[in-house]
Amino acid sequence: MSKVIAFSGSNSSKSINQTLVRIVAPLFETSEVEILNIRDFSAPIYGIDEEEQNGFPASMIQFKKKMDSADGYLISVPEHNGSMPAAFKSLLDWLSRMGGKIFQEKPVLFLGTSPGGRGAASVLKHIQDIMPYRGAKIVGIYGVSNFHDKISNDELIDQDDLTNIKTLITDLENAI
DSSP: OEEEEEEESOOOTTOHHHHHHHHHGGGOSSEEEEEOOGGGGOOOOOOHHHHHHHOSOHHHHHHHHHHHTOSEEEEEOOOBTTBOOHHHHHHHHHHHHTSSOTTTTEEEEEEEEOSSTTTTHHHHHHHHHHGGGGTEEEEEEEEEOSHHHHEETTEEOOHHHHHHHHHHHHHHHHHO
16 A cells, blocks of 8 residues: 655644645545644754754654655645745755655645635645655645635535545545
């Protein structure tokens, strides 16, 4: 059975993107899904001085081992002022410094959600542009708008979003 690592790029304890990951993870049919929370892998904001003085944080070494163990990835990225959150960017920076491309040319499905009508569109466009350079074989990108209107009792109730995400999950599993 293939293994998918799933997480959100948010370090918020109330992250709607982490909630989206938890909601869609059970939709996988042929893969084991391990859900991570980047809050459990805290590290200082990446900087070359930090790396030279203290080396790689143990939490980032552990996260890289998790990434290395995967056959594919599901990542839901929040939008902070039109881009990715600092915590997610720092995580990527630490991972990139540990050698090789972050996603190792493995398949990745990127999601995003927001309380507003654009569904994290700006960050997802940015992700689409930059992640192939980090070794992401992007199989899909999808934004869920108006999160609070589309979630009830920890279920995605919007049938269009649900159908589209199920199709993308199937694409991810087929790419693995």
